[in-house]
Amino acid sequence: xxxxxxxxxxxxxxxxxDRRQRLQRLVDQYExxxxxxxxxxxxxxxxxxxxxxxxxxLRLCREDLADIDGRISAWLFAVCRTRVIDMHRIxxxxxxxxxxxxxxxxxxxxxxxxxxxxxxxxxxxxxxxRLPPRQQEVLRLRLHAGLSYREIADVTGITVSxxxxxxxxxxxxxxxxxxxx
Numbered sequence: 001x002x003x004x005x006x007x008x009x010x011x012x013x014x015x016x017x018d019r020r021q022r023l024q025r026l027v028d029q030y031e032x033x034x035x036x037x038x039x040x041x042x043x044x045x046x047x048x049x050x051x052x053x054x055x056x057x058l059r060l061c062r063e064d065l066a067d068i069d070g071r072i073s074a075w076l077f078a079v080c081r082t083r084v085i086d087m088h089r090i091x092x093x094x095x096x097x098x099x100x101x102x103x104x105x106x107x108x109x110x111x112x113x114x115x116x117x118x119x120x121x122x123x124x125x126x127x128x129x130r131l132p133p134r135q136q137e138v139l140r141l142r143l144h145a146g147l148s149y150r151e152i153a154d155v156t157g158i159t160v161s162x163x164x165x166x167x168x169x170x171x172x173x174x175x176x177x178x179x180x181x
């Protein structure tokens with residue numbers, strides 16, 4: 001009961017506009033990182049990824065920010081991951097084929113360079129899709145979301161040393177596969 005009163009007092013002390021601005025900054029900062037992560041976990045389904053990210057931020061709005069201060073990044077990715085897993089239980093995802101991978105190219109590159117870059121992206125995406133799911137997730141959290149090993153461990157529930165092992169194995173497998181192809 002005493003903790004509840006302290007929490008209510010803390011919420012009353014933080015002005016509504018300050019909290020709203022802080023939440024907006026967090027949304028602006030993490031939405032571009034969470035959306036691609038969730039989309040990959042959702043098998044490429046952008047709509048479901050948006051739903052998962054939106055629910056993640058709704059949960060953040062209900063959370064006492066002081067409780068997660070200093071670990072917001074890992075907390076957001078963990079909540080998003082859990083939400084996607086819950087969504088998978090309800091609806092099994094469609095598989096993404098390597099040719100559905102984004103084929104971004106610089107506007108000033110020629111057709112040959114654009115085709116070569118697209119081919120490399122497809123080859124890499126195909127090889128990543130052949131990795132075990134755990135390695136795919138750890139690799140994406142590190143490279144795309146920029147999370148630390150500790151944050152990845154918090155998100156996935158594996159040890160920090162296992163994160164390192166998973167990343168090492170994934171990179172070695174990709175390097176070997178791309179060297180042969």
